[in-house]
Each structure stands twice: as C-alpha cells, then as structure tokens.
Amino acid sequence: xxxxxxxxxxxxxxxSAIIKALDQGYCVSVVGPPxxxxxxxxxxxxxxxxxxxxxxxxxxxxxxxxxxxxxxVCVSIDPNALLPALPAAKGDIASGAWPGFELITHRTTxxxxxxxxxxxxxxxxxxxxxxxxxxxxxxxxxxxxDLTDFEDHLHAHLALRHLENILNAALTSHRIQEDLIxxxxxxxxxxxxxxxxxxxxxxxxx
Numbered sequence: 001x002x003x004x005x006x007x008x009x010x011x012x013x014x015x016s017a018i019i020k021a022l023d024q025g026y027c028v029s030v031v032g033p034p035x036x037x038x039x040x041x042x043x044x045x046x047x048x049x050x051x052x053x054x055x056x057x058x059x060x061x062x063x064x065x066x067x068x069x070x071x072x073v074c075v076s077i078d079p080n081a082l083l084p085a086l087p088a089a090k091g092d093i094a095s096g097a098w099p100g101f102e103l104i105t106h107r108t109t110x111x112x113x114x115x116x117x118x119x120x121x122x123x124x125x126x127x128x129x130x131x132x133x134x135x136x137x138x139x140x141x142x143x144x145x146d147l148t149d150f151e152d153h154l155h156a157h158l159a160l161r162h163l164e165n166i167l168n169a170a171l172t173s174h175r176i177q178e179d180l181i182x183x184x185x186x187x188x189x190x191x192x193x194x195x196x197x198x199x200x201x202x203x204x205x206x
Contacts, residue, residue: 004040004043006044010044011037011041014030014041015044015045015058016058016061016062018030018041018045019058019061019062019063019072020062022063022072022184023062023063023066023069024065038188039188042076042186042188045074046076046186047059047073047074047113059071059072069180069182070174070182071180071181072181072182072184073111073114073181073182073183074184074185074186075104075107075108075111075114075186076107076186076188077103077104077107077185077186079187079190079193079196080189080192081103082099082193082196083099083102083103084099085098085099086099086156092156093200094156094157094159094200096197096198096201097159097160097198097200098156098159099196099197100193100196100197100201101147101160101162101163101201102144102147102148105143105144105159105162105163105166108163108166108170109141109143114140114166114181114183115137115170116133116136116137116140116169116170116173116174117133117137118130118133118177119177129176129177132173136169136172136173137169139166139169140166140170143166144162146158146162147159160204170183
C-alpha cells in the first residue's frame with residue numbers, strides 16, 4: 001500500500017496549534033464530524049514518518065521549548081488494536097483496564113526514541129552510568145512480557161506499575177545523559193477508549 005503524500009504545509013494552522021499547545025504542556029483534543037480528516041491529521045504528525053532532526057519537521061518548527069525542556073516524542077495509540085479484557089470476576093476493574101495498559105506499554109516499548117540507549121560517548125568510561133543504562137534497558141525489555149505473563153495472577157493488577165517503570169526508564173535514561181525528552185500520547189478514536197475502558201484507566205493515566 002502506497003504511503004499517503006502530505007504537503008509540508010499540510011493543515012498548517014491546526015498542526016502548529018496542536019504542537020504549540022503540547023510544547024506548553026497542555027492536553028489537546030481534536031474534535032470534528034466523521035471523515036473530516038482527524039485521523040489523517042494525526043498520521044501527518046506521526047514521528048515514525050517524520051524525522052525529528054529534519055528542520056522542516058513541524059516538531060522542530062512549532063516546539064520552541066524543545067531546546068531547554070526536551071524534545072517531544074510522540075507515541076500513537078490505536079484503540080483498534082485493543083485486546084479483549086481479561087476474564088475475571090464481575091467488577092474487577094484491573095482486568096477491565098488491562099487491555100489499555102497493555103496497548104500503551106506495547107506501543108511505548110516499540111518506540112525507538114524511547115528505548116534507553118547509551119549516547120553519552122564522552123562518558124564511555126563511566127561504568128556506573130553504563131550499568132544504570134543497562135538496568136533500564138532490562139526493565140524496558142521485560143515490561144511487556146511481564147505484563148502478558150498469564151501465569152502471574154497479579155499481572156493485571158500490576159499493569160499500571162509496568163507502564164510507570166518503562167516511562168521512568170525512558171525519561172531517566174535520557175535525563176542522566178543530558179538529553180531531555182517529553183512523551184506525548186496520541187490516541188486516535190478516543191471515543192472507543194471511553195466506551196471500552198473503565199474510569200480507573202483514565203484516572204490512572206492522569
């Protein structure tokens with residue numbers, strides 16, 4: 001399937017407004033009638049398609065705080081990829097929320113920009129830093145397998161902790177190497193998440 005072509009100035013007003021708001025730490029909702037192009041707008045902003053180092057990238061043009069607060073790393077969440085809720089007793093909110101945490105954890109751990117890597121080559125002799133990054137890599141790599149370990153009867157209840165651990169690993173590994181990042185989650189078809197996930201899921205994400 002041929003990838004859609006987007007002009008560099010595609011929906012410039014909306015794109016700049018979204019990124020500027022995210023750069024200032026705000027949440028953003030893209031609202032409109034069906035088939036008006038909301039999903040295409042999010043696809044245009046997809047960082048798997050756009051190079052963060054490209055000076056023409058909207059993520060470079062409209063996020064001035066990236067220089068001192070850290071660049072924005074976007075993770076796209078598609079509710080169509082949600083797995084079924086875990087079988088559990090009626091009213092078990094952890095089992096009901098598990099698909100949401102599983103999806104976010106999976107998407108986070110496969111986002112290359114978030115993987116804890118050793119980039120401070122000038123500190124190659126710092127064995128403590130090397131070991132610390134290695135520990136974070138292990139935490140990152142084990143999060144999703146642990147979350148989907150169905151022999152562990154607590155895995156549904158610990159889903160939020162697994163997500164917290166990988167976010168901490170990603171942010172800390174960059175911070176201690178003086179390469180700050182900020183993580184943004186794009187949730188397409190948000191109404192499906194609202195219909196599917198219990199309130200606990202959204203309260204936890206806050």
